[in-house]
Amino acid sequence: MAAGGQNGAVETDLLPMIAAERRRTADLIDSLTPAQLDTPSLCGSWTVREVAGHLVSPLVGSPWALLPLVVRAGFRLHVANARLAQQVARRPAAELAAALREHAEHRFRPPVVGYFGQLTDLQVHGLDIRRPLGLPADLDPDRVRTSLDFLTGGRAVGFVDRRRVAGLRFEATDLGWASGAGPVVRGTGEAMLLTLTGRRVALPELEGDGVTVLAGRWPR
Structure with missing residues (x-):
């Protein structure tokens, strides 16, 4: 998929890729020990468990649940999202993995970056988890190419x-x-x-x- 081919008609082709990445992440979370889950990730100050909470949070709650957090965060959306991820991360790891499997085909579409952003978020955060734990990346080449096209195509706002x-x-x-x-x-x-x-x-x-x-x- 070439950069610049990221339009609405093509985006729906990403849904099976996104579902596969969620299931792959669920398998990863299920395989981790409590000590591994509490290991610092590559993503800022988040632990591995909190990265998992971030990936689960848009799938299990109402968008309205974010509103009070946005207000308390002074309308800084990234801060509110981080706090929501930390709340969701308090769930047992098995519950986080189960939520990713149950909602693997959820059509959550982030604003601006769309399904390209969601696919890329899953792959990069998977690396945020695997790298500090010394685990192989095990990336799918087609999904990586799709995300690299997105990241270099001028629409990867926030990435x-x-x-x-x-x-x-x-x-x-x-x-x-x-x-x-x-x-x-x-x-x-x-x-x-x-x-x-x-x-x-x-x-x-x-x-x-x-x-x-x-x-x-x-x-x-």
Whole structure:
């Protein structure tokens, strides 16, 4: 799927991919010990358990449940979302996994970023969980390509710092995928997902004359 092909007609093709990622995440959560669930993830200050709560939260509650949290957060939506994720994360891990399976085909469609954003959120947060635990990524190549197209297609609001990636060419060596023009940043699809979404952990895995440029744009 090429960047720029992200329209409403194509978006519905993503629903089976999203369902598969939710089921895959459910299997992952079911496999984790209490200590693993309480391990810090790659996503800010969230634990693995809280990342799971974030992925479950839009599937199990009414949108109106978020409103009081938004008000108490001073209408900062990202803060309210984080608090909701933390609330949902208090549920037993088996319940979180069961909710992902039960609602795997839920048509939750985030504003602005749509189903492309939902698919990408699931894959990146899966890496946020797996990386600190030393677990293999086990990513599906077609889903990764779809998310990389989204992340480099100009519509990934809230996912990509566009100033950081401007004027660079990104190449996923294991997928035959590339996007952009300029100094090259080259690595696996996994490393591309992490880097484009602001996870600095993958920088040492990248090659090319654009890596120094990219690293220099990261906050010190």
